[in-house]
Amino acid sequence: MPTEDTLPVWLVDDDPDVRESLSQWLDVSDLAVRTFDAAAPALEALRDDAPCGVLVSDVKMPGMDGLALLDTVQALEAPPPVVLMTGHGDVPMAVAAMQAGCWDFVEKPFAPERLEECVRRALQQRRLALENDRLRRALREGDLAGRLLGQAPAMVALRQQLATLAPVRANVLVQGETGSGKEVVARCLHDFGPGAEAPFVALNCGALAPELIESELFGHEKGAFTGANARRIGRLEHASGGTLFLDEVESLPLSAQVKLLRALQEGEITPLGSNAVRPVELRVVAAAKADLQAMAREGRFREDLYYRLAITELQLPPLRERREDIAVLFSHFCRQAAAVHERDVPEASPALLQALEQQDWPGNLRQMRNAATRFVLGLEIPGLEDGEVAELGSLNAQVAAFECSLLRAALGRHGGNIQAVMEELELPRRTLNQKMLKHGLRREAFLDLADPESAGPSEP
Template sequence: MLNSVLVVDDEASIRSAVEQWLSLSGFEVQLFSRAEECLARLPRDFPGVILSDVRMPGISGLELLAQVQRLDPDLPVILLTGHGDVPMAVEAMRDGAYDFLEKPFSPEILLSSLRRALDKRRLVLENRRLHQQADSRARLDATLLGVSQALQTLRRQVLELAPLPVNVLVRGETGSGKELIARCLHDFGPRADKPFVALNCAAIPEQLFEAELFGHESGAFTGAQGKRIGKLEYANGGTLFLDEIESMPLAQQVKLLRVLQEQKLERLGSNQSISVDLRIIAATKPDLLEEARAGRFREDLAYRLTVAELRLPPLRERREDIPLLYEHFARQAGQRLGRQVMALDGPQLARLFSHDWPGNVRELANAAERQVLGLQEQQAEPLAVGQSLAAQQEAFEAQCLRAALARHKGEIKAVLHELQLPRRTLNEKMQRHGLSREMFVKGS
């Protein structure tokens, strides 16, 4: 509930009386004898109101108002004035003060003004939150490309998990984009301005793993010249991404678990504990709990890492995203290589849809770059082995419809023109394949 009030007054009796009135009425109150103290403790997007005397030593109430206006012009400031200060207070309201109360004032008048100010603040903060959500959604749509239901669900999950202080396990096949998801969880959360540190657990020799993760002091072992900050410490305040976590040596799993439990670490060769505050995002291809049950991974660490879990669907399970992704990668390659990018024709699209993409998005990006370079295209493969011709034709028709709808972002007229179909026929085919234009309209 939004009910916080910061009270600034150099008179202890006024502070005490106001605190008593407001506390009895259910407000959360913080008292300050000087405006400097209030400004130093004022958080961003403060969910409340400032109640300040005008005449105070040091920074006056009017100067406090001016500084608050620069920090957050929508934060309500109510001024307390003596009789001689009323003309000054009226002028201050023109400069942005929410209200002024002339001393002595009754508790009822104070409470009425505060409640109106808090209602206004509540609307402002809700409006900001909605704008931030819309902005984040738009930025995420431009980062995690795809129109499939699976990608829409994944984007929603990322936005829900990004602000939460929980460790996340990302599961997906090779090349499916696990590091990109980890990066989004970091970039769209409160740690975005802190380090994002990535470590591939499978790429570090076991004998070097501890030093890489925890760092070391000079002389900690043969060849340890100088002090080195490890990945855990370097990620302090931010996010540590541990790719292929299932490859982490069991001995290091024990030490990582201790860091997560105690939020402290020790560099190799040191007895000094260092406090760390970081979020762990781990990525794996196999089921980590199954790995634990098979004795290849510590079960207690697996549970610590899987507070939340995201599954990345392989590209073959979201074929409707292929044209959009391919064109994106081809455009990137064309810009980087200085080559013109040609639009996909029917046979090329058929080849893209028929391929099973075992290397997922990474393989698709490689195929797009090879196409831009004019190298040999991949050979067509059957859409689904063992299906009848009619079933394969139905599947291919659905893919073509999804691709056209995705390209034109659900614009039916453009789809009709591209596919050369009557409106009634397109409607019937979309209904049969469970498609609707809303699935492809940006932001829906």
């Protein structure tokens, strides 16, 4: 993604002396410049998707003038800001041009500083527009659905919340049980957010010795304490511009909570052993498996820090509350494990899938990943070694489980392509729809799971 500093300023003017003097000034101001002697070649370059931060053009030029260039540029997809240079007495015309979409205008004669200031503001707007376009494109392409699998209502709602929150820098508190995917959610907020190219820094607060927490958060200078043999940058400073993920934030001692609160409020930190104040700007995603509000009422967590972290909250559902996603998730983790261990992906039997759906999964996704890895390696799955897989109840229950397994496997092979599933299983569409409804199977859950060798053309 280009930044404000790398996007060039395009200067369009038929007067070579003006082009030379203005380009020299902008170049001295550390702004990249590309010049054109007429509107037509600039427009051709724009249509070829050449990078442009802001287009500065004279109004009166032979051939296509600046106003016609403005109108044409405005019709392009994601047009750059346009700044017009006008002669004295053209102000009413310039105002009309701004109403038509012109970013700004400068009236001749003007001081070069005036043009530089205008260009820098336009470049900042261009950078933000390109960044927002990148975020919207990433969300449109379904990256969230690829990272947060499942069509359970709670997961659909979670992805919608993430799509709304990711483009803004608000702090987020993620609550959920162990292994429910809190760091995955934090990474989604970072990767689809405005600081995606800056660091994502993760810190497990529960894994740190109390005497090291402040050094980890804020850093220290050489000699700040016994054993501090070199200067160390803290996690807040390292994450500046990006995202700091504080896992198990409820484990922070109260003394560290006070300093963290001040750092977030003031936007600055002071490393241990130093008097130098360093600015930090970052989004904090905190994760907790405990009720922080209840801890605050008990005096074990600062209430003011809770409100600083929980600008908004996300609740992750445990796996036992999204059983309709278990088969899809198990298949996904099996494919991952097979790739890592260079094994073929074994086919899960209907009995195994039904037994998996009946488990409570106290370890959530982490436990399921472990189960899938053991299955791929041919090992017993903990909790299923005592005959649960074989004891499926009545004949009707076993038939239903087998039917569900066949439907799920076919949908997975064909990536949710209903026509291909109908042809493979020789079912009319109405019958297939009824059976999918009966077993709680949604086509959307299988859209990205197709076997490239067996999937037919996808449906619109």
